[in-house]
Amino acid sequence: MDLEIYQVDSFTTEAFKGNPAGVCITKNGIAERLMLSIAEEMAVSETAFLSLSDMTLRWFTPKAEVKLCGHGTLAVAHVLTERGLLKQGDQINFETASGTLTALINEATIELDFPSPIINFDVTQPPELLDYLGIEKSKIISFGHFDSKFLIEVDSEKTLRNLQPNFDALKQLNGRGVLVTTRSESDNLDFLSRYFAPWVGVNEDPVTGLAHCALTVYWSEKLGKIQLKGFQASTRGGYVATELLPNGRTKLVGSAVTVIKGTIQVPII
Template identity: 40%
Template sequence: MQLEFHQIDAFTEHAFRGNPAMVYRLDAWLPDELMQRIAAEHNLAETAFVVREGAAWHIRWFTPAAEVPLCGHATLASAYVLFECYGETASRLDFTCTSGALGVTREGERLVLDFPAIQAERVAVSASLEQALGCKVLEAWQSKELMAVLASEQAVRDCAPDLKALAEQPGLGVIVTARGERHDFVSRYFAPFIGIDEDPVTGSTHCVMVPYWAERLGRQQLDAAQLSARGGELFCRLEGERVKIAGHAVKVAQGTIYL
């Protein structure tokens, strides 16, 4: 069996920046174990598999170590592949997944994710979290992710966590975020528990951060930057119970896997 794949850098206009994702458009689902092994073989933060089901596309995402319930950059990458590589002509693509209904719309040169807003619950800042991050945490918020609010953009840049200790924190991963200097807010994301030491650019974590920063800053339209080594920009807005996350994408590779 031969399958075609496309590698896309998401949330960037330039190759080798943003967040890379591998995308497979399948005619039918492969066994879960095989999809996990394919993701491990590519060894990117995410490998996305999409299958058309009725009017929508069912999408699933795998890190090298585990399947995850939601992934923004690999959804953006999947939409780019369907639009640019497979000739989808609709202005909006609808996706289904275990986290609910998602959508991606073209707005000029950007693709816009339509994701559910996630309200986190404020929790006490634990000593173990500060020790794992190696810095002072002003606030902590828990959803499927643990979000740590830091004092400044520089504190986010300087954060050098103990990844082994961080993997013991509750949730899929840990977000560190602060008010930005040139952007409304900035962040980084560490998820060693699911095989990602640091994710370059993470769309799904903005489902948590956008409602938080919209309330803190008193506005719905927010520009964000993820301060990983590769870096990326996200253009966000809060619309009721949905978060719109816009960005660019570029194709950097395509090929065939032989199974």
């Protein structure tokens, strides 16, 4: 069986920047084990699978299915636009494990409507986690937890950029993801971040849409503004514009570039 397959760099206007996502769009849904096999073969942080018959959207890392993925959703909306199935001004709804997600197609960007997480700051700071991340306790400004993930604000861009986590050691702990952030020293940005998820096969995610929902909640309250600009300071790097909406939702705005498109030959399962 032949399936169309794409690789899209999300949250960037340049090829080989941002976060690469696999995209597989089919008329009807395909078997879960086949989706996981394709995600393993694509070997990027997430591969998105869209069934056009019911607009069901799912995302897989090379190791597991995830409930929500920003850059994968952006990549799917981008491919649908390139294929002529969407045009400027169109809005599309995707049915997902996290509820209905909406994408609005603009001239040069795509707006995603995602749920805002609740951040709990009444949590213990695990010393082993901080040790394996390479973060000194004195460098921590704030420590919280959201959606089974940790959020840590550190004291400076230097601290953030210099992090070199021990991923093998981190995988020995219970975990799902760690989001580290700091206030930007640039007038053009509000915050920087990095996101680590070795527990699902992604040591460092290049640009994480879901993380920016939490970052929007966090920095909106801290900075007293609802429209924000963030940069994820991974090796590839990527920019995300965000807005805290009044209905418990977050708007993520970004662009994408298709870098690979072709056919993947898979067994019928």
